[in-house]
Amino acid sequence: MKVVRAEIIAIGDELLYGQIMDTNSHWISQELDLVGVKVVRKTTVGDDQKDILAAFESAEKRADLILITGGLGPTKDDLTKPLLAKYFDCEVIEFPEAVKAVSDYFVRRGREMTPLNILQGHLPSCCSYIPNEVGTAPGMWFERNNTYWMSMPGVPHEMKKLMKDFVLPKLPEIFPLPVIHHKVIKTVGIGESWLADLIEEWENALPKSIRLAYLPSLGHVKLRLTGFGSSKSELEQAIDDQIKLVFPLIEKYVYGFDSETLETAIAKLLKAEKKTIALAESCTGGYISHLITSISGSSDYFQGGIIPYHNQFKAELLGVETATLEQFGAVSEETVKEMANGVRKQFKSDFGLASSGIAGPTGGSDEKPVGTVWIACSMEGHTEAKKLQLTQDRLLNIQLTGVAVLNMLRICILKK
Amino acid sequence: MKVVRAEIIAIGDELLYGQIMDTNSHWISQELDLVGVKVVRKTTVGDDQKDILAAFESAEKRADLILITGGLGPTKDDLTKPLLAKYFDCEVIEFPEAVKAVSDYFVRRGREMTPLNILQGHLPSCCSYIPNEVGTAPGMWFERNNTYWMSMPGVPHEMKKLMKDFVLPKLPEIFPLPVIHHKVIKTVGIGESWLADLIEEWENALPKSIRLAYLPSLGHVKLRLTGFGSSKSELEQAIDDQIKLVFPLIEKYVYGFDSETLETAIAKLLKAEKKTIALAESCTGGYISHLITSISGSSDYFQGGIIPYHNQFKAELLGVETATLEQFGAVSEETVKEMANGVRKQFKSDFGLASSGIAGPTGGSDEKPVGTVWIACSMEGHTEAKKLQLTQDRLLNIQLTGVAVLNMLRICILKK
Numbered sequence: 001m002k003v004v005r006a007e008i009i010a011i012g013d014e015l016l017y018g019q020i021m022d023t024n025s026h027w028i029s030q031e032l033d034l035v036g037v038k039v040v041r042k043t044t045v046g047d048d049q050k051d052i053l054a055a056f057e058s059a060e061k062r063a064d065l066i067l068i069t070g071g072l073g074p075t076k077d078d079l080t081k082p083l084l085a086k087y088f089d090c091e092v093i094e095f096p097e098a099v100k101a102v103s104d105y106f107v108r109r110g111r112e113m114t115p116l117n118i119l120q121g122h123l124p125s126c127c128s129y130i131p132n133e134v135g136t137a138p139g140m141w142f143e144r145n146n147t148y149w150m151s152m153p154g155v156p157h158e159m160k161k162l163m164k165d166f167v168l169p170k171l172p173e174i175f176p177l178p179v180i181h182h183k184v185i186k187t188v189g190i191g192e193s194w195l196a197d198l199i200e201e202w203e204n205a206l207p208k209s210i211r212l213a214y215l216p217s218l219g220h221v222k223l224r225l226t227g228f229g230s231s232k233s234e235l236e237q238a239i240d241d242q243i244k245l246v247f248p249l250i251e252k253y254v255y256g257f258d259s260e261t262l263e264t265a266i267a268k269l270l271k272a273e274k275k276t277i278a279l280a281e282s283c284t285g286g287y288i289s290h291l292i293t294s295i296s297g298s299s300d301y302f303q304g305g306i307i308p309y310h311n312q313f314k315a316e317l318l319g320v321e322t323a324t325l326e327q328f329g330a331v332s333e334e335t336v337k338e339m340a341n342g343v344r345k346q347f348k349s350d351f352g353l354a355s356s357g358i359a360g361p362t363g364g365s366d367e368k369p370v371g372t373v374w375i376a377c378s379m380e381g382h383t384e385a386k387k388l389q390l391t392q393d394r395l396l397n398i399q400l401t402g403v404a405v406l407n408m409l410r411i412c413i414l415k416k
Numbered sequence: 417m418k419v420v421r422a423e424i425i426a427i428g429d430e431l432l433y434g435q436i437m438d439t440n441s442h443w444i445s446q447e448l449d450l451v452g453v454k455v456v457r458k459t460t461v462g463d464d465q466k467d468i469l470a471a472f473e474s475a476e477k478r479a480d481l482i483l484i485t486g487g488l489g490p491t492k493d494d495l496t497k498p499l500l501a502k503y504f505d506c507e508v509i510e511f512p513e514a515v516k517a518v519s520d521y522f523v524r525r526g527r528e529m530t531p532l533n534i535l536q537g538h539l540p541s542c543c544s545y546i547p548n549e550v551g552t553a554p555g556m557w558f559e560r561n562n563t564y565w566m567s568m569p570g571v572p573h574e575m576k577k578l579m580k581d582f583v584l585p586k587l588p589e590i591f592p593l594p595v596i597h598h599k600v601i602k603t604v605g606i607g608e609s610w611l612a613d614l615i616e617e618w619e620n621a622l623p624k625s626i627r628l629a630y631l632p633s634l635g636h637v638k639l640r641l642t643g644f645g646s647s648k649s650e651l652e653q654a655i656d657d658q659i660k661l662v663f664p665l666i667e668k669y670v671y672g673f674d675s676e677t678l679e680t681a682i683a684k685l686l687k688a689e690k691k692t693i694a695l696a697e698s699c700t701g702g703y704i705s706h707l708i709t710s711i712s713g714s715s716d717y718f719q720g721g722i723i724p725y726h727n728q729f730k731a732e733l734l735g736v737e738t739a740t741l742e743q744f745g746a747v748s749e750e751t752v753k754e755m756a757n758g759v760r761k762q763f764k765s766d767f768g769l770a771s772s773g774i775a776g777p778t779g780g781s782d783e784k785p786v787g788t789v790w791i792a793c794s795m796e797g798h799t800e801a802k803k804l805q806l807t808q809d810r811l812l813n814i815q816l817t818g819v820a821v822l823n824m825l826r827i828c829i830l831k832k
Contacts, residue, residue: 285709286702293701
């Protein structure tokens with residue numbers, strides 16, 4: 001099967017001068033990769049006639065599919081539309097349906113339309129008009145010599161809607177695409193190379209039709225399995241079979257699949273068990289509570305938190321013994337356990353979590369260098385603690401501690 | 417003065433397949449814009465010999481400066497180095513100084529060097545070796561027919577260090593660059609178009625040598641003044657004069673200049689006044705405490721926080737009257753003021769801040785729709801509160817409330 005080659009062209013001075021980061025091309029790449037289209041080049045050019053035409057010309061030589069973003073606003077800086085008309089050798093004419101859509105858009109929002117906006121309904125006569133339901137600049141679809149072109153606005157949510165509603169469903173109609181199925185295994189608490197060691201034999205024995213990718217990110221590693229074939233149901237079965245084989249090797253690190261996050265996985269566990277949590281955050285300063293409360297519905301299981309940034313408040317609000325603080329210091333197993341117990345009692349929750357450490361970049365000592373962090377999880381009758389030795393970077397230490405605490409909570413819920 | 421034209425080439429399959437977002441090109445664009453070099457194109461190509469050579473060839477036709485990132489690892493996928501040698505028609509040879517640097521790098525980290533790593537000290541004979549102090553792949557500098565080329569690793573912090581230490585200082589030596597001076601005014605609490613209205617007359621009267629850019633981001637607007645000329649000191653003076661003119665018009669929205677953030681501006685104010693703060697966060701769930709404690713040294717002025725996610729704890733931990741909660745509800749002026757007072761007393765701080773709202777997407781009512789948020793700032797003898805009407809998006813509501821609370825604190829400190 002011939003590989004379908006795609007090229008992405010982003011247009012706009014603001015992208016070249018660093019005023020806006022081009023996140024569109026990245027998103028489009030990911031979506032095309034998922035359906036088996038190969039992106040061979042991304043090009044960014046400014047609002048310059050010669051540069052834009054040169055980009056069109058060389059793209060047509062290389063690619064089967066050309067996706068263009070940006071340069072579609074109503075002002076004179078925006079050149080994409082007249083240049084596409086020029087490139088495809090046709091006139092810009094009124095598309096009554098497109099003018100009506102722009103006009104309806106303004107009516108719906110109760111805003112007044114300017115003559116410039118009406119012009120957004122004028123398009124090259126040789127394109128197919130693709131309605132943009134969430135903005136005023138329409139999509140434009142061109143076909144010539146078995147190469148397919150789509151021009152979309154640069155506004156990310158408008159581009160994404162046109163991709164999802166029109167381009168992605170269109171691709172299997174015009175290209176002989178392989179059937180592809182993806183499944184992502186989400187792991188936490190193990191580094192990429194250790195994970196690779198654990199599953200080496202399994203990985204080496206994978207059938208050729210299934211590809212494995214390691215996608216690491218802060219404290220997490222995602223394993224993406226991609227199957228290529230001709231039958232969707234057979235692929236799903238083949239990947240499920242492989243997951244059944246690998247799962248026992250890595251079970252304790254797996255918190256979910258596909259779009260699951262550590263926070264949503266914990267939400268499910270807590271809701272299923274009807275359990276609640278509370279947090280005492282010293283070195284993480286509210287970060288973990290923020291992660292948890294970013295999930296809608298977290299008030300079902302999150303009772304609250306205390307950020308005792310000074311020893312005095314660790315004692316007053318959490319009941320940590322002054323003797324413990326004096327003898328072992330704030331960054332110690334003893335203190336972090338008392339914090340976790342204290343916050344659990346204070347908020348009458350099933351689990352109490354705590355963090356205490358030296359986030360840095362200052363405040364370290366020989367005995368407790370920057371990056372030393374203690375974390376704890378307390379439940380009725382049992383409290384466990386763990387020491388982390390992290391980095392010199394304050395924000396990174398906060399984030400890594402966040403992942404470690406959430407993972408400790410996950411394991412505590414499962415054990416209970 | 418001739419405009420210096422630059423092109424950025426990013427190399428790597430992982431960029432085309434959407435596994436990694438190319439943040440390098442954006443950063444390089446910003447840095448080149450600051451020194452008056454015009455980026456005319458960005459190109460991303462995969463690990464493919466033909467595509468890479470084609471990108472080199474067309475870049476050389478268009479640009480005076482070509483910056484290449486990626487494709488420099490020790491594995492066979494990485495093609496940049498052999499292809500640069502081929503393109504410039506020279507051999508890859510051992511650079512003893514570069515081999516020593518790689519070897520020293522491994523010794524410093526106590527790690528073992530593989531034969532593949534030694535090869536990282538082998539470079540095209542026609543390049544200048546540019547040491548990479550924070551990684552193993554060296555920079556390579558080429559010159560031909562008045563076009564200058566720099567190849568750098570794709571790892572962002574390695575690329576940035578090579579740019580800062582070598583490329584950016586080199587540019588004024590090889591190109592006739594304009595003298596440029598930038599000054600950024602940081603504002604908060606006013607939207608872009610309102611700000612533009614306030615300073616319209618001043619903006620229209622700006623001399624031609626000074627350009628103004630509005631750079632909006634979540635709750636903030638940055639005003640960047642850029643002066644072009646031939647004398648640095650004259651430009652600095654001219655921009656300072658303009659700032660003196662505009663400052664009285666926008667003074668109450670300005671929290672700082674250049675790299676100042678709202679968090680660091682507040683840190684300075686609190687340290688100067690020797691004042692402390694504490695937070696009671698309901699709808700923001702720890703986010704604001706996290707922003708504050710992300711700043712090193714925040715323990716000097718941040719006493720701590722309480723996240724009372726349920727009414728019971730607003731009463732028990734912050735002393736909010738049960739009658740207040742029953743009569744006005746948790747999201748009300750009365751409750752948020754009592755929360756701010758309560759947390760100030762609990763932590764014995766000079767200022768108490770509080771948030772309470774409906775972050776969404778569920779939990780709204782006709783009277784208090786999603787996005788309704790109350791915030792308050794309490795100090796000895798005076799408490800003020802403000803109602804915000806935000807969006808349907810949970811995370812955005814949390815972030816916008818964060819900016820509003822920090823700005824309220826800033827204003828309270830200044831008033832006191």
